[in-house]
Amino acid sequence: MSAVVVQDGVDKGAIWHFGEPVKEQRALEAGKAWADLSHLNIIAVSGEDRLTWLHDLTTQFLKDLSAGIWKSALILDPRGHIEYQFNLVDDATTTWLAVDPGYVDTLIAYLTKMKFMLQVDVRDATSEYALLRAPGLTTDIGGPFALVPRTELDHMKESFGGVATQVGTWALDAQRVAQHRPRIGFETDHKTIPNEIGVLNGAVHMNKGCYRGQETVAKIFNLGNPPRRLVMLHLDGSDVGFPSQGSTIENDGVVVGFIGTVARHYELGTIALAILKRTTPIDAVLRVDGIPASQQAIL
Numbered sequence: 001m002s003a004v005v006v007q008d009g010v011d012k013g014a015i016w017h018f019g020e021p022v023k024e025q026r027a028l029e030a031g032k033a034w035a036d037l038s039h040l041n042i043i044a045v046s047g048e049d050r051l052t053w054l055h056d057l058t059t060q061f062l063k064d065l066s067a068g069i070w071k072s073a074l075i076l077d078p079r080g081h082i083e084y085q086f087n088l089v090d091d092a093t094t095t096w097l098a099v100d101p102g103y104v105d106t107l108i109a110y111l112t113k114m115k116f117m118l119q120v121d122v123r124d125a126t127s128e129y130a131l132l133r134a135p136g137l138t139t140d141i142g143g144p145f146a147l148v149p150r151t152e153l154d155h156m157k158e159s160f161g162g163v164a165t166q167v168g169t170w171a172l173d174a175q176r177v178a179q180h181r182p183r184i185g186f187e188t189d190h191k192t193i194p195n196e197i198g199v200l201n202g203a204v205h206m207n208k209g210c211y212r213g214q215e216t217v218a219k220i221f222n223l224g225n226p227p228r229r230l231v232m233l234h235l236d237g238s239d240v241g242f243p244s245q246g247s248t249i250e251n252d253g254v255v256v257g258f259i260g261t262v263a264r265h266y267e268l269g270t271i272a273l274a275i276l277k278r279t280t281p282i283d284a285v286l287r288v289d290g291i292p293a294s295q296q297a298i299l
Contacts, residue, residue: 006169009245010101010185014039015168024167025174025266031137033167034160037145038130038153041104043086043097045111047120050095054088057114057212059194061205067092072141072203075110080193080216084110085184085203087141096147098131100184132156133172135164140202142172142181174263177271180232180298186245187230187260187273193217195226196275198298228257229278233286233293235262235270242270243289249274250287256280259288 003015015036017024027033045054055062060073067090075084084107086097099107104124111122130153134146148156160166182188182197194204194217204217220226235243242262249257257276265271272288276295280286286293 003168011039011169012101015166017168017170018166021168021170021174021264022266024165024171027165028138028167028171028175032135032164033133033171034135034164035133035167035169035172036157037098037133038150039101040131041099041101042125042129042131042147043099043104043108043111044123044125044129045095045097045120046093047118049118050120051090053114053118053120054095055208056210057111059204059211059214059217060088061208062088062095065090065095070139070141070143070145072199074194074199074203075107076194076211076213076217078212080213081190082184082188082192082194082197085188087143087145089145089147096125096129098145098147102185132160135160138175138179142176170263173261174265174271177232177261177263177273178265178268180230180273182230182273183261187275189258189275192228192275193220193226195220196228197230225278227278228275230298231274231276232296232298233259233272233274233288234268234296235272235288236292237264237270243272243291247289249276249293251280251284256286 004017006012006014006016051062051065058073058075060071070087070089072087074082077083084103086099088095088097108122130148130150132146132148134144136144187197243259247259248255249259257274260273262272282295282297
């Protein structure tokens with residue numbers, strides 16, 4: 001079957017699936033799959049101060065980042081709310097940021113404003129480079145990834161296609177939900193802080209120096225619990241439809257959160273990531289657009 005393309009949303013234009021999503025998910029789990037992520041944006045940061053500069057601006061420890069090592073990172077606002085999420089890699093001369101569509105212009109504007117007198121240069125490199133999800137067992141940030149010059153993209157796709165199965169966003173999202181990996185704009189809103197979405201000691205390094213928003217992260221980590229928490233929901237699969245992203249979640253008629261990514265997993269059935277009020281009992285039977293849902297806690 002020919003590729004089915006995503007028609008709207010942040011992944012518009014990407015491949016959704018090739019008609020056999022269960023086969024694609026199995027290949028992904030086995031490390032024998034690849035995916036075209038060339039719809040994502042790429043930002044290039046060059047200059048000798050780039051790593052210490054990004055270290056100071058982001059939640060990640062980047063001062064001694066080795067070439068070829070992929071990391072996830074966030075940029076927070078002064079109150080600790082998540083503004084940007086991206087994966088990055090350094091090649092010893094340039095650091096490359098892979099960013100969801102819709103964020104690149106404002107992120108470049110922010111980074112450019114923060115250059116001051118440092119030797120760094122920031123540019124949109126989307127027309128020059130593209131991201132692929134390379135064959136291999138899934139890493140903790142959703143890789144392995146391959147950053148490819150667009151002039152070599154077709155050749156690299158052909159090479160990957162010779163050794164692995166191409167999959168679409170259906171398989172990638174199903175795996176991401178099952179592995180509890182949040183995505184900006186799906187499991188976040190304007191007031192989300194890192195403590196709520198399970199990224200401490202991941203995208204947020206807990207033993208580094210000061211960065212914007214760190215006070216909120218550290219205070220809540222040391223003194224209390226965040227007001228909300230990330231959970232995985234198991235939804236009643238008898239309904240052929242999916243609740244839409246952002247749908248409210250109710251407990252006995254009271255709104256207690258919102259749903260993020262919804263996916264149909266080849267083993268777990270219909271699952272979703274969601275943000276709930278921390279006080280919501282873990283054994284509560286919730287409803288999303290009238291569909292019953294049970295929680296699975298994420299530590």
